[in-house]
Amino acid sequence: MSQIENSNSSRREFLKHSGRAAAATTILASAAPKVFAGEDNTIRLALVGCGGRGTGAILNAIEAKNGPVKLVAMADVFEKRLDFSYEHLINKDIIKSQGNLLVDVPEDQKFIGFDGYKKAMDCLRPGDVVVLGTPPGFRWVHFTYAIEKGLNVFMEKPVTVDGPTSRRMLELNKKAIEKDLKVGVGLMCRHCEARQELFERIQGGEIGDITMMRSYRLAGLTGSAAVGPKPEGANELLYQISNFHAFLFLSGGAVSDFLIHNIDESCWMKDAWPVKATAIGGRHYRGDSVDQNFDSYAIEYTFADGTKLFMDGRTMPGCHSEFAGYAHGSKGLAVISSAGHSPAKCRIYKGHNMDKENLQWSFAARESSPYVLEWFDLLDAIRKNKPYNEVERGTMASLVTSMGRMAAHTGQVITLDQMMNCEHEFAPGIDKLTMESPSPLPADKDGKYPIPYPGIIKKQEYLS
Numbered sequence: 001m002s003q004i005e006n007s008n009s010s011r012r013e014f015l016k017h018s019g020r021a022a023a024a025t026t027i028l029a030s031a032a033p034k035v036f037a038g039e040d041n042t043i044r045l046a047l048v049g050c051g052g053r054g055t056g057a058i059l060n061a062i063e064a065k066n067g068p069v070k071l072v073a074m075a076d077v078f079e080k081r082l083d084f085s086y087e088h089l090i091n092k093d094i095i096k097s098q099g100n101l102l103v104d105v106p107e108d109q110k111f112i113g114f115d116g117y118k119k120a121m122d123c124l125r126p127g128d129v130v131v132l133g134t135p136p137g138f139r140w141v142h143f144t145y146a147i148e149k150g151l152n153v154f155m156e157k158p159v160t161v162d163g164p165t166s167r168r169m170l171e172l173n174k175k176a177i178e179k180d181l182k183v184g185v186g187l188m189c190r191h192c193e194a195r196q197e198l199f200e201r202i203q204g205g206e207i208g209d210i211t212m213m214r215s216y217r218l219a220g221l222t223g224s225a226a227v228g229p230k231p232e233g234a235n236e237l238l239y240q241i242s243n244f245h246a247f248l249f250l251s252g253g254a255v256s257d258f259l260i261h262n263i264d265e266s267c268w269m270k271d272a273w274p275v276k277a278t279a280i281g282g283r284h285y286r287g288d289s290v291d292q293n294f295d296s297y298a299i300e301y302t303f304a305d306g307t308k309l310f311m312d313g314r315t316m317p318g319c320h321s322e323f324a325g326y327a328h329g330s331k332g333l334a335v336i337s338s339a340g341h342s343p344a345k346c347r348i349y350k351g352h353n354m355d356k357e358n359l360q361w362s363f364a365a366r367e368s369s370p371y372v373l374e375w376f377d378l379l380d381a382i383r384k385n386k387p388y389n390e391v392e393r394g395t396m397a398s399l400v401t402s403m404g405r406m407a408a409h410t411g412q413v414i415t416l417d418q419m420m421n422c423e424h425e426f427a428p429g430i431d432k433l434t435m436e437s438p439s440p441l442p443a444d445k446d447g448k449y450p451i452p453y454p455g456i457i458k459k460q461e462y463l464s
């Protein structure tokens, strides 16, 4: 049995026998070096960015049942978001049934404002875990303080939005590695057992040499990618944060937020990062939207050996929908994902048609949630003091995604080197924002934000 298969089957066992898992890991943990805080082996969590995903990540940490965890502090820029998240969590059956054992956040450990992240992390001890669930524009700021405090981290994807923040993240991560901090990045598909087995099969030659890959995230309106003008009297920065997919300095836009998983899983199967990208894209129905996104993107990535990955993304109602990824090889076709993130339903076909009679392999077991598996793996590394740091991989995935976006937005061929060395930082000084700060991306006199002009603005994605 390979190493991956071995660790997967033990993960499956843990997840299946969750009660036993909790007891077993407590015993294991007490025998292992003590790399997490708390006399009782409880790993304490703080949540920074209490939105949909941050709240979900806390639940996943609990569902992983890899020893005791407890949420003790929360921070957000909106009180209502924090309150909603807290109420949602304490009313979940799995949490409610255990009193305040899993979520125990007193009022004085709930923090509102741009400096809330520091206060929430100050409630933890070295070895505990901070969950970074804000828009990615703030990731490097929050990671800096987590490293200073000696905290383990779970950070959502993307982890950077442009060239300068990618370089900064890689540099920062050297300190995290020096301190042996365990850092998970929310590219959860990497933890999916079906994709892990598919990777081994592809590397083992089952589809021959990969000759071409293609991936699609074609949907209707998605998140806040297209957004109308700021309501009269609203705080501009907070309006932008509430609609963060619309603004590149916060999210990297629709490409970075929505396409990164597809791009990352394809690059994983190829076991390489592409060296350049060309892309086309446009905005068909702008209406009164003031965001910075196109509504369709077609990116062509090229790997060092010349192999191509074609990535299509669209957020336009009424069109064909597809959310899937494929790798074509000299012997056949691999389905990397079928309809969203999970279940992946990975398969291998002889030839390039997905006909039943050509099916050569499909993942046999029921797929566990990759959102829970990524937490199982992070907690396992913390409890057993195993090296665990996904930041470099997460940064490269973020950078490669930005490379495709920049190629579309400028209309130029963008190389990985160019993207890495790009000097356009979308929001210098984002670490100094307060509730009263002007936005790093102010609207013009008509309430509109700067948009890309491919072929006209060529050296950076927009002028501000």
Ligand SMILES: NC(=O)c1ccc[n+]([C@@H]2O[C@H](COP(=O)([O-])OP(=O)(O)OC[C@H]3O[C@@H](n4cnc5c(N)ncnc54)[C@H](O)[C@@H]3O)[C@@H](O)[C@H]2O)c1
Binding pocket: 048, 049, 050, 051, 052, 053, 054, 075, 076, 077, 078, 081, 082, 113, 114, 116, 117, 133, 134, 135, 136, 138, 156, 157, 158, 186, 187, 188, 241, 242, 257
């Ligand atoms: N892995 C996945 O499948 C997945 C799915 C959804 C979202 N995400 C990622 O999770 C992140 C958040 O996405 P979401 O959908 O939960 O968004 P969201 O808007 O629901 O949540 C973000 C929260 O962060 C808060 N926030 C913003 N700036 C802050 C700051 N400086 N300090 C403290 N709080 C701040 C917002 O008020 C909001 O409550 C994004 O990076 C997104 O790409 C990942």
